[in-house]
Amino acid sequence: MAKQLDYHTIREIFTRFQAADPEPKGELDHVNVYTLVVAVALSAQATDAGVNKATKALFQIADTPQKMLDLGLEGLTEHIKTIGLFRQKAKNVMKLSQILVDEYGGEVPNSRAALIGLPGVGRKTANVVLNMWWSFPAQAVDTHIFRLGNRSGIAPGKTVDAVERAIEDNVPADQQLHAHHWMILHGRYHCKARKPQCPTCIIKDLCAFEHKTTLS
Structure with missing residues (x-):
């Protein structure tokens, strides 16, 4: 578990996520x-x-x-x-x-x-x-968010509930609406469980993960 990042670092992380994907969407198809x-x-x-x-x-x-x-x-x-x-x-x-x-x-x-x-x-x-x-700023913590929260220091916690509370407490309020989507997508496609894509990660200089991969 990484150390908890400070407020300004977390804001910068989500600012980068937002710049890369301003309106992230869930990937489950539905009609209503x-x-x-x-x-x-x-x-x-x-x-x-x-x-x-x-x-x-x-x-x-x-x-x-x-x-x-x-x-x-x-x-x-x-x-x-x-x-x-x-x-x-x-x-x-x-x-x-x-x-x-x-x-x-x-x-x-x-x-x-x-x-x-x-x-x-x-x-x-x-x-x-x-x-x-x-559009309620609720944080749905799945395996990707749990992993990213702990690796990066955005929201460390030993349980799903602890990570959810850490996101609510530490992510700036104006960035919470899309926070869980940004984290799910980043965890799913970049901060993967076995082979995190650290060399091409947009937050690699801010992330507290000590075992960053060096090969893309």
Whole structure:
């Protein structure tokens, strides 16, 4: 775990991220907030590309909770069987769809507590939805953010919750809206787990990672 970077260094890091990608976007395909919830829930222990492939046809016929219920468990399972843990995920999607119909009139609530109350929706999923759909500066910490936060010193922490709090505490408020997307994308494509691309990294002179790679 790297030492915590100071405020001015963190601001400069995110200023560079912003200059390189002013409007970062999540990579999960969706057509509305409901399909975003489903896509994020399906993405646990799966790749975004794999989820997008599975949901392309699904979301054409089931883009609301009621349509998903009409499709049924077997129909949903057939669409997502290429995704890891698909059987349990299918059950969760059907359960959350039923709750949305019964308790929220078919609408997705914009409360973190209400979202977390849905089957298969944890804090990370709720934060992704709040951020991507309602532009709330929530920090969804996945494996890429956890790694980057600790390696770089942007947000060191021993747990996901600790890294989330560190981002909220240490990243300047005006840079928090897109912070988790910048960190996910940087961790996914540059600060990789096994072969971080340090020689071409735009924050290599600011990062606190002591074991920087020297070969591109």
